[in-house]
Structures are given as structure tokens and as C-alpha cells.
Amino acid sequence: MTEACIYDAVRTPRGRGKPDGALHPATSVTLATTVLEAVRDRNGLDTGAVSDIVMGIVMPVGEQGQVLPRIAALQAGYAQDVAGVQINRFCGSGLEATNMGAAKVMAGQADMVVTGGVESMSRIPMLSDGGAWSSDPQVSFHTRFVPQGISADLIATKWHYGRERTDAFAVESHRRAARAWSEGRFDRSVVPVRDRVGRVMLDRDETVRGNATVADLAKLRPSFARMGSEMGFDAIARLRYPEVGEIDHVHHAGSSSGIVDGAAAVLIGTREAGAAQGLRPRARIRAFAEIGSEPTIMLTAPSFAAEKALRRAGMTPGDIDLYEINEAFAAVAIRFTEALDLDPACVNVNGGAIAMGHPLGATGAMILGIALDELERQDKETALVTLCIGAGMGVATIIERV
Secondary structure: OOOOEEEEEEEOOOEEOOOOOOOOOOOHHHHHHHHHHHHHHHHOOOHHHOOEEEEEOOOOOHHHOOOHHHHHHHHOOOOOOOEEEEEOEOEOHHHHHHHHHHHHHHOOOOOEEEEEEEEEOOOOOOOOOOOHHHHOHHHHHHOOOOOHHHHHHHHHHHOOOOHHHHHHHHHHHHHHHHHHHHOOOOOOOEOOEEOOOOOEEEOOOOOOOOOOOHHHHOOOOOOOHHHHHHOOHHHHHHHHOHHHOOOOOOOOOOOEOOOEEEEEEEEEEOHHHHHHOOOOOOEEEEEEEEEEOOOOOOOOHHHHHHHHHHHHHOOOHHHOOEEEEOOOEHHHHHHHHHHOOOOHHHEOOOOOHHHHOOOOOOHHHHHHHHHHHHHHHHOOOEEEEEEEEOOOEEEEEEEEEO
16 A cells, blocks of 8 residues: 655644634634645645645534535635545544545545644534434434533543542643643644734634642532433433443533634645655554444543554554543543553643643644654654544544654
């Protein structure tokens, strides 16, 4: 198979996903255009060499519909014959888009692609697209649907992660992210978002709180307790997991991923295509995998996806230098680290979505770029990137520096 090389990875900062967030005035196509322009300009890219643009978008409705990647490519001034497509694998969409683009290159059906994702959660709220899983009573009951926050609290209950432990994890995420920003670790890859007259709207992640403490978080009320009791979702979860008894609701706004706006792009191609553009590869995609898992607990699949990708690469968890897992909720990342018996020091070394936020369709591509930059900073070789996904799925990608 042809080797799929990574030549560049860029992202916008993540803006608070509310009407008063810094990126709320920026449309989704503006965010996507920003990263497409950055990939082109940073690399002196002849965009006519790009076969396709593949982007993850979890709420592909309204201004995020109508094959936004193609429209963003035209808006960014890419060559007219560059195609575009958007895909949705819930929270894993940005990484899945990258895997799909890489697969085209590996199969010899594309020489160069741009992948990534975009989500303006302040403008297109979660659940805007509807769907039978949560809205059709017959489907919901048959699949034992519960909201993800209930699933996260179910994980915490099943594996005995108490409030203090999950809060401590959240505080550490903020601390690591604040340190990364203060040390300039994101400077290479974060591109500012500008308004129509060129003024900077945002140039750094908006939700990082480096001075947060466990005492601060202890004041926050659990976000999903009332939902679990009054709406009956705890009872549904116990139908699938009767052994847990009462569910301990530990997660809240401070230990869950933040709702934010943002976009990311990754430039992938063959060695020959890169050489023709005068580019040197930074890494190659060694393996990737996706997997389904039990849909009520829903958020345990990252370890299964990681194990599947490792088997495909002929590797073990100990062969990976750095791990990036999307911090959808504190218990998700804690469980992943324990399931693979990892040293927490090599997992999310620059913090994660609890601190910086989770712009659904873009996050997977964002954390892949963070992993690549950190490999270079530490002069390490391999990284594994993974995300939990709604309805019980996981996706993982292994990259290796070249």
C-alpha cells in the first residue's frame, strides 16, 4: 500500500460555544476557510494538487450543511477542481475524516488530500439534526438510550471513580493546558480567526482556567442527577447494568468537555506528491481502526479501538510514546488510561477537552495535530489518538514520525 504522510496540521483556537463567545460571530464556513487558507499559505501549496477535502461535521444542518468543505474550498480560493465532502461519526468525525482521507492516499486513489473538521456549537447547537436514536421512543428503549452524561456517570460508578478523583483529573487538564499555552507549545499550529477587516477575533483557547482548584469544582452541582432520576435514565442504565445499583452522579460542567467553536485541517499525501510541492513529511499514518461497543455505557470504546489499531500495526500499548484521548468526560479518560495500563504522564500531556473544549466535528483532527507537535517537541516517535463516540463507538489512529 502507498504510504500516507502528514505534512501539516493546523487549528483555530477554541472559542466558548455561547452567543457571547469570541467566535460566535464567525460562521462555520469562515472557520473552515481559515484553516484551509492556513494550510495553503504555510506550505506554499499548489491547491490544484489536492484531490479532495474531507471534513467532519456532526450537525450538518443550516449553515453547516450543503457540503460545507466544498464551499469553504471555493471561499478559500482553492483550485476549482478540488472536491469536498463532509462526514459524521459523531464526536469521532474529525479523526474519521482524516482516516478516510488517508485511506484514499493509501489505496492509490488520491495523491494529496486535506482533512479535518469544523463545528460552530454556538451557532448550530447539539441535537439540531434530530435522529431516531434519541427521539423515536421505540428505538430509544430498544437500544437502551441514555444521554452521554449518564453514561459517563455510569462509568464512574462501575469503576468507582469518585467525585474527588474526577475533579482532580479536570483540574490537571486545565493545569496542563495553561502550561502548554504559557510555554508556547501550541504556537506552531494555532492560527487566529479574523473578522472581515482583518482584526483578530481570537488567537488562543478561550476556556482554559489554569488557576482552577478541586475546591472550586467541589462547589458545582452534578449536571446529570436530575436527568437521571426525574427523566428515568438512571433506571434505563440499570436495566443494562443492574450490578451498579444507584448511579453516582459525579460529572458537572467542570469535569465535562466544554462546548466550543473551532476548526482544524490536516494535509496528507504521498511522498511523491509532497516532494513535488517541496514539502517534507512530518509523520506517517501507521494504522487506524473503528469499533462498536455496548451503546448504553457508550464511552468505553476508545480502549477497544486503540487495541484494534495496535493489532493492525503489530504493536503493543508500550510501543506508543504519547496518547491523546478526547476528554469527553473525566471518567472516560481515566478509564482509558486504566484499561491500557498507561502512565498518566504520557496521556494528554497538554491537557484536553475539559480545559480547551470539544468542537464536535473538529476535535479528532485537532488532537492529532497536538500529538504530532508534541512528538516533535519531545523528540518521540509514535502517538495514538482516540475518541469515544455516541451510540457506542470508538476510533483510533496511530502516527509515526518520519
